[in-house]
Amino acid sequence: MATANGHVAEKGTWGLKTGLARMLKGGVIMDVVTADQAKVAEQAGAVAVMALERVPADIRAQGGVARMSDPELIIKIKESVTIPVMAKARIGHFVEAQLLQVLGVDYIDESEVLTPADEEHHIDKHAFSIPFVCGARDLGEALRRIGEGAAMIRTKGEAGTGNIVEAVRHMRAMMNAIRQLKGLQPEQLMAFARDLGAPYELVRQVHETGNLPVVNFAAGGVATPADAALMMQLGAEGVFVGSGIFKSSDPARFARAIVQATTHYQDPARVAEASRGLGEPMRGLEISTLPHAELLAARGN
Amino acid sequence: MSEVRPLRIGVLALQGGVVEHIAMLRQLGAEPVEVRLPEHLEGLDGIILPGGESTTIGKLMVEFGLLDPLRSRLQAGMPAYGTCAGMILLANDLGASKQPELGVMDIRVRRNAFGSQLDSFEQDLEVAGLDGPMFHAVFIRAPIIERLGGGVEPLALLENGTPVAARQGRLLVSAFHPELGDDPRIHQLFLEMCAATVAA
Numbered sequence: 366m367a368t369a370n371g372h373v374a375e376k377g378t379w380g381l382k383t384g385l386a387r388m389l390k391g392g393v394i395m396d397v398v399t400a401d402q403a404k405v406a407e408q409a410g411a412v413a414v415m416a417l418e419r420v421p422a423d424i425r426a427q428g429g430v431a432r433m434s435d436p437e438l439i440i441k442i443k444e445s446v447t448i449p450v451m452a453k454a455r456i457g458h459f460v461e462a463q464l465l466q467v468l469g470v471d472y473i474d475e476s477e478v479l480t481p482a483d484e485e486h487h488i489d490k491h492a493f494s495i496p497f498v499c500g501a502r503d504l505g506e507a508l509r510r511i512g513e514g515a516a517m518i519r520t521k522g523e524a525g526t527g528n529i530v531e532a533v534r535h536m537r538a539m540m541n542a543i544r545q546l547k548g549l550q551p552e553q554l555m556a557f558a559r560d561l562g563a564p565y566e567l568v569r570q571v572h573e574t575g576n577l578p579v580v581n582f583a584a585g586g587v588a589t590p591a592d593a594a595l596m597m598q599l600g601a602e603g604v605f606v607g608s609g610i611f612k613s614s615d616p617a618r619f620a621r622a623i624v625q626a627t628t629h630y631q632d633p634a635r636v637a638e639a640s641r642g643l644g645e646p647m648r649g650l651e652i653s654t655l656p657h658a659e660l661l662a663a664r665g666n
Numbered sequence: 667m668s669e670v671r672p673l674r675i676g677v678l679a680l681q682g683g684v685v686e687h688i689a690m691l692r693q694l695g696a697e698p699v700e701v702r703l704p705e706h707l708e709g710l711d712g713i714i715l716p717g718g719e720s721t722t723i724g725k726l727m728v729e730f731g732l733l734d735p736l737r738s739r740l741q742a743g744m745p746a747y748g749t750c751a752g753m754i755l756l757a758n759d760l761g762a763s764k765q766p767e768l769g770v771m772d773i774r775v776r777r778n779a780f781g782s783q784l785d786s787f788e789q790d791l792e793v794a795g796l797d798g799p800m801f802h803a804v805f806i807r808a809p810i811i812e813r814l815g816g817g818v819e820p821l822a823l824l825e826n827g828t829p830v831a832a833r834q835g836r837l838l839v840s841a842f843h844p845e846l847g848d849d850p851r852i853h854q855l856f857l858e859m860c861a862a863t864v865a866a
Contacts, residue, residue: 373789374787374788374789375787375788375789376784376785376786376787377784378788380788380804380846381783381786381787381788381804381806384786384804384806384843384846385783385786385806385807387683387686387717387846388682388683388717388718388719388750388751388806388807388843389682389718389719390681390682390683390684390685390718391679391680391681391682391684391718392681392682392718392719392722407721410721410722410725410726411722412681412718412719412722413719443782447721447763447777447778448719448721448722449719449783449807466784469781469782469784470782470783471782471783471807472783494784495783495784496783621729624722624725624726625726625729628680628681628702628726628730629702629730632702
């Protein structure tokens with residue numbers, strides 16, 4: 366028979382922050398702007414929703430300063446689903462993050478999709494009990510964010526374009542650097558850390574384990590089931606879909622199909638089946654035609 | 667057991683903390699098998715249902731035709747260990763929560779019983795049947811057991827008496843995640859249950 370005990374519970378630990386991300390692996394996290402969309406996402410099998418006021422495609426189209434969502438919207442979305450709810454804070458805007466923590470969301474995305482509040486510094490994420498996910502374009506950027514306390518990493522890609530090319534570039538850069546680092550001699554690690562601009566201790570850890578110390582998802586341009594499977598085959602452990610679902614012609618079906626493709630990413634027959642007769646994906650943008658000032662991935666480094 | 671052949675233990679691999687269970691099984695000398703489709707159930711000596719999102723995993727089990735065949739195998743006596751979401755999937759009573767379930771274990775489980783991620787916690791627990799020190803248990807948006815049916819033995823309780831691990835015959839559940847730590851004792855206990863089933 367079990368016996369009760371009086372040991373004190375610890376909260377907000379690194380293990381709990383990274384642990385929640387581990388439980389999201391193999392899943393799809395979907396951007397939603399209303400409680401109804403959140404329900405569609407949950408019904409389709411999303412592992413979490415990202416509550417925001419405008420999906421990246423609309424932020425891009427409408428311009429202006431993009432900020433943290435109205436708490437009212439976040440609360441409504443929280444009340445409408447049982448899966449975890451994430452929300453975005455601007456890069457460096459630690460007060461937005463404080464508010465999101467008070468609102469009791471499950472994860473904060475310190476996101477380049479919103480207009481940065483600080484062009485020099487990111488949020489000191491160790492100071493929070495709530496876990497953070499951050500975008501990265503390469504291993505150095507990922508390890509800098511982890512050094513600041515990010516408990517989950519995602520590629521930046523190029524949000525709101527429906528174009529996977531940047532997410533592929535970022536995932537390949539990250540995986541190539543990890544493979545290269547794994548093969549180095551111990552005496553090469555400090556120079557590698559210097560060139561990467563990353564904390565030595567984390568560089569050493571990746572060298573030893575051959576993996577990032579936190580979960581790594583794909584984000585920024587996923588629009589089809591095949592895009593999701595592509596990112597998974599390149600090494601992503603799960604997928605964020607922003608505009609790709611609710612900018613498609615049939616969001617519920619697209620959502621379900623992307624969930625299925627993420628689970629069966631190694632099984633082309635099932636990804637093909639999931640892709641059948643889905644209708645129009647979001648239209649998408651050719652990134653090389655975008656002015657440099659409109660590239661979201663360049664925000665924060 | 668291992669002098670004959672390693673135990674073949676499935677890990678339901680639709681979504682969630684799959685690789686952690688696989689690593690733990692390998693460390694203990696078992697042969698892990700990722701289960702995504704009904705045919706992957708063949709030849710298993712036991713199965714682990716990992717943590718993750720129970721609503722997502724449940725839907726994918728329905729969509730890929732796993733729910734009924736897995737339920738049949740469990741009813742026929744295949745041992746199973748469910749952690750967190752896996753415990754939810756095994757329970758036969760989820761209260762008001764409507765989602766696909768295997769429903770083979772006589773417990774009522776409340777999902778996400780502590781609140782948001784800010785209420786996730788780690789704590790040392792006394793776990794019945796384990797030798798040595800207390801078990802360091804990691805609870806992430808965890809469920810609890812609200813009612814234990816006849817024949818269900820609670821294995822670990824919070825200080826307020828809430829059961830957070832239990833066993834009913836060949837079914838083992840925990841609301842917490844041993845696979846996230848490096849203490850293999852609960853997985854070892856499960857493998858002993860599987861070995862006893864193979865021997866019987």
